[in-house]
Amino acid sequence: MKNRVISFYSKIISFLLVLLGFSSCSLIDPKDEYGVPSAKFKVKGQVVDAETENSIGNIKAALGLPSEQDGVKGVYYIDSVYTGKDGKFEVDIRDYPDIRKLVLKIEDSEKEIFETRVDTIDFTGSNFSGGSGNWYEGKAVKDLGKVTISRKEDKK
Numbered sequence: 001m002k003n004r005v006i007s008f009y010s011k012i013i014s015f016l017l018v019l020l021g022f023s024s025c026s027l028i029d030p031k032d033e034y035g036v037p038s039a040k041f042k043v044k045g046q047v048v049d050a051e052t053e054n055s056i057g058n059i060k061a062a063l064g065l066p067s068e069q070d071g072v073k074g075v076y077y078i079d080s081v082y083t084g085k086d087g088k089f090e091v092d093i094r095d096y097p098d099i100r101k102l103v104l105k106i107e108d109s110e111k112e113i114f115e116t117r118v119d120t121i122d123f124t125g126s127n128f129s130g131g132s133g134n135w136y137e138g139k140a141v142k143d144l145g146k147v148t149i150s151r152k153e154d155k156k
Helices: 002-019
Strands: 039-047 060-069 072-082 086-096 101-107 118-120 137-151
Touching: 039 060, 060 118, 072 086, 072 101, 086 118, 101 137, 118 137
Parallel strands: 039 137
Antiparallel strands: 039 086, 060 072, 060 101, 101 118
């Protein structure tokens, strides 16, 4: 008798849960997704001499994130490339899609003839393309065109 009463109350509770929208099984197969949302940020351009406007090859272009820790501001560079003979470069990073500003550092790390140039690249309002509709938002591209760097002055 006790089992029948418990079974009766179980059926009533199950019926009420179904009416409220709760179910024990889903008709749609759930997808497991791990990780965090991400997007690719690409910066491209051509490094040229500020005086002659000639392309400069073998110049390092590094892309990073501004950071602050214990009140000390800095930049965490994630990826870098060297320009080709034509001075062109394309550097990208993949990170959280809410990033608005990245730091680009152009430096002559081998010949040390040119000054280092550091610029902030603003991705605010950028449109992402090619996203998957899930965790991957897509790619945002900034084309800087010609990026000029100056020669170092001789200090005598």
